[in-house]
Amino acid sequence: MNKIFFFSLVTFLFFSCSKKNENSTRPSTAKINSISIVIDDQLWNGIIGDSIRNKFASPVEGLSKEEPQFDINQYPIHVMEGFVTKSRTVIVVKIGNENYFKINKNQYATPQNAIHITGKSISDILDIIEKRAPQIIKSIQEEEIKSHQLLLNDSLLNPLVIQKQFQLRLKIPKSYSYALKNTSFIWLKNEFTSGNTSLLITQLPISVIHSNDNVLEKVIQIHDSIGALYIKGKDATSGFYIDKSYPIYQSKITLDGKLTYETKGTWRLKDNFMFGAFINYLIVDSKNNRIIFLEGFCYIPSKEQRDYMHELETIIKSVQLN
Template sequence: MNKIFFFFFSFFSLFFISCSKKSENSSRPSTGKINTISIVIDDQLWNGIIGDSIRNKFASPVEGLSKEEPQFDINQYPIDVMEGFVTKSRTIIVVKQGKENLFAIKKNQYATPQNVIHITGRNLSDLLEIIEKRTPQIIKVIEEGEIKAHQILLNDSILNPEIIQKQFQLTLKIPKNYSYIVKNKSFVWFKSEFPSGSASLLITQLPICTFNSEDNVLEKVIKVHDSIGTLYIKGKEPSSSLYIDKTYPIYLSQITLDGKPAYETKGVWRLRDNFMFGPFLNYLIVDSKNKRIIYLEGFCYVPSRERRDYMHELESIIKSVQIN
């Protein structure tokens, strides 16, 4: 009887210790730079076609930048080091061969917030097929996680939201290092200046009748963008104003922001009769209830450094929008 009691006592003790340890681990704060992925994979797979496929898909160029930069920075670790600091990474992709094919996304497995993507294939062909099929889903999950992580960083230093709320009936998490450049009843331009350049945020609104379902949305976006540039954003010369450079690709997609239909546009801006140029992204949000189109834009001028993370901050600010 005592042996049976001891067995069950030992079993439940180990069970609760295991659960407690798991809970303790998952409550640890995750770490890592924005847009960085930890790839846990054996060197043999990493140095072959599996590694090539992962690099091609997750380090592909970011849309809308004037110079190629990878969508994500990748750090590779062998399977046998899946412990310690690696498990605290915010985004982990574990790739290995096994007895059966497996794909799973586990939230907060070792830390919080965290996405751990598990990919197991019986052979190289199966691994390639899973990676090919699941890449769009994985990228979407990672992108959403990185935006949320960046927004958490913004929480520490936010401008008074009441000013924007009163003027445009919306709130945005705008950091305190941004200041007003232009402010009137229908338009606001915020700017953050730093040693290597500057980042800007534009807010305005248009009557909903400005757009209809039959319009060429991209043409409308370009028209609105260039009109704002002509009115407010100029260089030293009278003819110098901000416009979209159509010699670079322009990316348009339909998304949802704060539960409302929206259009996202990415591309390259240029200052007319000037050497200045850089990336932009803007959003047209259809606010049917208030019969308006909300226009939010972010652009940066960083001539001597990579621009991806500056644009990611602007995207995170804009996607924090909450419309009253």
């Protein structure tokens, strides 16, 4: 009898592990910047749901119109199977016997963030969400950039022109074409029915930024001078500039192992009705005594901008310097 029990236990464990491995190798599915929240309706319709929405559907920084950081889809706990477990980001929130938080990579599908939040009480769950939200958001954002880069790999512009001119590589979709190209500057543009997106590439002497500079003011100065030279409307005087009446966000990050200043905000054409969102990167390339200037911006007057800007961010974050 013991032998039969032992054999049954081993068989169960074997098939359980096999099923888990099989599930984790399934390709995940979801639109970019979407999250599946698995939580009972009672919790979702109360202060826990409010907290989740406040953290994960807060406005994206730098857009000229308010749009949520992530699209949220809520499902009750009993549907924690099938298509829900294939989502690229799954957050499971429930009441339990212990306070528990964990981010599992590729638990049910690949690539995936499966985030588990369990609290003994509503206040415990709220406390976990408050403390862990920045970590969760960072993990989701990193995964969304990687997933978007994989989508771009299907059809890329020939990189040799940019590589030869600026000694760097970018994964740019074939939908982009050269709007302007000279020995010191490249403007790539993707035109579609509802508007367009653009990429700007140039390089500057490393001396343009000093350690005691106000970096934000310097970025605005550099941006506006480049805009005055190259990005104009029908009128030659309608230069491209950063509209300081909108919030401007700046942070220090690392791209390809190098100090980078990331700036987000709203651009405008002088004496013109055109405006939109931009995301700008100044990469400090000390090895080659230069600063790489990379910027993405969009003009999409009748549609939401978030996912277009996410694509531009994804392209720029694929940068590799020679």
